[in-house]
Amino acid sequence: MIRKLFDFHGGVNLRQHKKETTQHPVQTAALPKRLILPLHQHIGHPAEPVVAVGDKVFKSQLIARPVSDISAAVHASSSGKVVDICEHDIPHPSGLKAPCIIIETDGFDRSRRESVRTHNLNDLSPAQIRNIIHQAGIVGLGGAGFPATIKLNPGDKKVETLIINGAECEPYITCDEMLIREQAVEIIEGVLIMRQALQASRCVIAIENRKFKTLDIMNKMVARSGYDFIEVVAVPTVYPAGGEKQLIQVITGQEVPSQGLPIDIGVVCQNIATAYAACRAVEHGEPLISRYVTIAGSVVKPRNLEVRIGTPISDLIEQCGGNRQTLSKLIIGGPMMGFALHNDDVPVVKTTNCILVNSVIADVPLPSRSVSAMPCIRCGACADACPMNLLPQQLYWYAKAKDFDKVQEYDLFDCIECGCCDYVCPSHIPLVQYYRFAKTEIWNQEREKQFADYSRQRHEFHNYRLEREKQEREARHKQKRAEVTGQKDGDSKQAAIQAALERVRQKREQSAVKPKNTDNLTTEQQQLIAEVEARRAKKTTIKNKH
Ligand code: SF4
Ligand code: SF4
Incomplete structure (x- = not known):
């Protein structure tokens, strides 16, 4: 079936530089002496270590657990001993350190085989697949x-x-291309797993139309699988056709809404290497401990290696015949969207797809230019090239003027930092740098605002707590005073009055008791008593007169 494809606005044609790294089959990188495994290799919360310094670990053993759904587990990528849990340099544009687990490998690469559990896809529900x-x-x-x-x-x-x-x-990056060539069957298994998790109606595998050999391999494998809901589509080789939003537009003709998600229009986009990793996890019980990485640029043997997560980048450069002494620049990712590293003693992490080496001896031709910037001539070329339909020139003006409200009005956060505007700008203005600066400033302001709100709430709660404690203290004092002075209030006061009245009544009754032995008297005894009473009465009257 010939599928109708759609265009997206803008984009640029770039020299690919992909031949050098697709000439050789993928090799497994040498086992490093030391693995540096950051706890935070993903978006979301960092993982929490479940091992301690001195622990021996097996290959694939869990060493840090995810703390939430937006977090990812970290596993030992080889066997050895945990020698440190410390701050270490990581591959990040900031050049900052982050907590890492350091493993000294023992060279045996031993796994605990009994812990490996494979699954049959037909028995698994979507929730079970997600959990694995x-x-x-x-x-x-x-x-x-x-x-x-x-x-x-x-x-x-x-x-x-x-x-x-x-x-x-992106130019130079070929790790996914080599993965398709070498692992097409497992990629299709991964697609089936993801389809089942999503209950998706159809699947499209998108590959650039200039990758003839790769397209041919995947087409044959899909045809052999017999699944008619999987389709291989050759998409135009225009940068950035591999961007998520652009690819969705090319294939479906639909635009992901601004600030929205692909799922809002019924689409989910996953990377081909993620599909392969899903297959390894579900069908072979393997966690994500390695990935394909392109090592390109000023190295003697540019190629793709299967690399254990945590391998120092310096080891890989040496394996590919690079000279660390003559390094001038290291880029992680491609030349358009990648970022420069501050040193090479950082590990390969789960998202490292390419290491682009530049040396003082052989400069790698990069699309970005190092010519000095000149004033904007309002030519509009940047707007023509922008695949997100933004106005890069306006974004540049407002970012430069630090007018962060205005820059957001012009949809700064829709910018995917593809660098097309930079690439075409005749004035060589480093536009993306301005956008990154503006985004960082806005995030910082947002963080400061959140911190200020948090501080205010804490202050208000502090005052509320002091007032509550004061009231409780006063109530306790009042009760104590009442107990000491015998003062009682409310019901206890009423009860005390009642008890006193009862005591008075009883006393009265006691005083009204008749004298004993006065019943059944004889007439003589009654007369005698009457005479005694008469005498007493007479005596009392005389006494009162006196
Ligand atoms: S391409 Fe460069 S010079 Fe032309 S309008 Fe955009 S920023 Fe200005
Ligand atoms: S970097 Fe941003 S503004 Fe420039 S072309 Fe890409 S999406 Fe558009």
Whole structure:
């Protein structure tokens, strides 16, 4: 079937530089002496260590558990001993350190085989699939590193199309292309797993139309599988056709709404390497402990390696014949959307797809230019190139003027930082740098505002607590005073009055008691008593007169 494809606005044609790294089969990188495993390799909450310094660990053993649904487990990528849990440099544009578990490998690469559990897809519910993928620490391997299960849980929304993104549109990066060539069967298994988790109606595997060999392999494998709901689509080789929103538009003709998600239009997009990782987890019981990585640029042997997560990048550069002494620049990711590293003693993490090496001897041709910026001439070329239909020139003006309200009005947060505007700008203005600066400033202001709100709430609660304690203290004092002075209030006072009245009544009754032995008297005895009473009465009268 020939599928109708759609255009997206803008984009640029770039020299691909992909031949060098697709000439050789993928090799397994050498086992490093030391693995550096950051607790935070994904978007969301960092994982929590479940091992301590001195512990021996097996390959694939859980060493840090996810603390929430938006978190990802970390596993030992080889056997050895935990020698430290400390702050270490990580691959991040900030150059900051982050908590990592350091494992000294023992060279045996031993797994605890009995812990490996495989599953039959037909027996699994969508929730069970998500749970396996969550426990395996799988995150989106296309770049952002969002825990994979989040996108595999559509809630009550219907998923029409699952798009598997195999369109690597950035120059130099070829790890997904090599993965398709070498692991096509397992990728299809992964697609079936994801389809079942999402209950999606159809699946589209998107590959760039210039990757003839790769397209041919995948087409044959899909045809052999016999699944008519899986379709391979050759998408145009225009940068950034591999961007999630652009790819969805090319395949479905629909635009993801501004600030919205693909699921809002019934689409879920997953990277091809994520599908492969899902297959390894569900069908082979393997957590995510390695991935394909492209090592390109100024190295003697540019190629793709299967690399254990946590391997120092310096080891990989040496394995590919790079010279650490002559390094001038290291880029993680592609030349358009990647970021420069501050040093090479950082590990490969789950989202590392490419290491682009630049040396002082052989400069790698990069699309970005190092020419000095000149004033904007309002040519509009940036707006023509923007795949998100933004106005890059306006964004630039307002970011430069630090007018952060205005820059948001022009949809700064829809910018995917693809760099197309930079690339075409005749004045060589580093536009994306301005957008990143503005985004960081806005996030900082937001954080400061949240902190101020939090501080105010804490202050108000502090005052409320002091007042409450004061009232409780006063109530306790009052009660104590009442107990000491015998003062009682309310019911206890009333009860005391009643008791006193009762005592008076009883006394009265006692005083009204008749004298004993006065019943059944004889007439003589009654007369005698009457005479005695008469005498007493007479005596009392005389006494009163005196
Ligand atoms: S491409 Fe550069 S010079 Fe042209 S309008 Fe945009 S920012 Fe200005
Ligand atoms: S970097 Fe942002 S503004 Fe520039 S072209 Fe890409 S999406 Fe548009």
